[in-house]
Amino acid sequence: MEFQILPVTGFQQNCTLLWCARTRRAAIVDPGGEPDRIEALLSQLELEPERILLTHGHLDHVGASAELAQRLAIPIEGPHPDDAFLFQSLPEQCRMFGFPPVAVFEPDRWLQHGDRIAVGDESLEVIHCPGHTPGHIVFHQAESQLAQVGDVLFRGSIGRTDFPRGNHRQLLDSIRHRLFPLGDAVRFIPGHGPMSTFGKERRSNPFVGG
Secondary structure, three states, rough: OOEEEEOOOOOOEEEOOOEEOOOOOEEEOOOOOOOOHHHHHHHHHHOEEEEOOOOOOOOHHOOOOHHHHHHHHOOEOOOOHHHHHHHHHHHHHHHHHHOOOOOOOOOOOOOOOOEEEOOOOOEEEEOOOOOOOOOOOEEEEOOOOOOEEEOOOOOOOOOOOOOOOOOHHHHHHHHHHHHHHHOOEEEEEEEEEEEHHHHHHHHHHHOOOO
């Protein structure tokens, strides 16, 4: 599986295009804003988008989802239904963070732990990783040793848990018991900032020790 990261909005949120090299069919992960730039990159890479995937319901990860889904006639899938309350609060999130208005919407499909998502000939595993939000999920592609982790884990840091329904203990459990067992060699794309590997974070991240 191939990928390209496109930071969007003032939050520099990592919207990611994941695609199957053979079919050029792609998933758009966490399109938080700037739909024109996302569409332009799809065109530049000659990709055929087939779905939008969301790791969680925070505005900077979902803000352009409904507009892109309508433009491209593709479904929105994820996150876990425990994040439904965040989708209902999108107008409030926009006012709070000074974003252009985003109307309330729901994904076409909520995702559960263990679900699998096809992207062309490739397959992504859905891993429920609550803590940053209760319905946060991670997308893992075993053959490529690649994971899209949203705001669960960062290079040298972890996700915030001071937002509504965040839980610090759950977040650490998700990292230690659901992500790190996938293997030290797995590269991950965080919701913000540079990539890292689970092995590097397991050994050196000061927030996940012990």
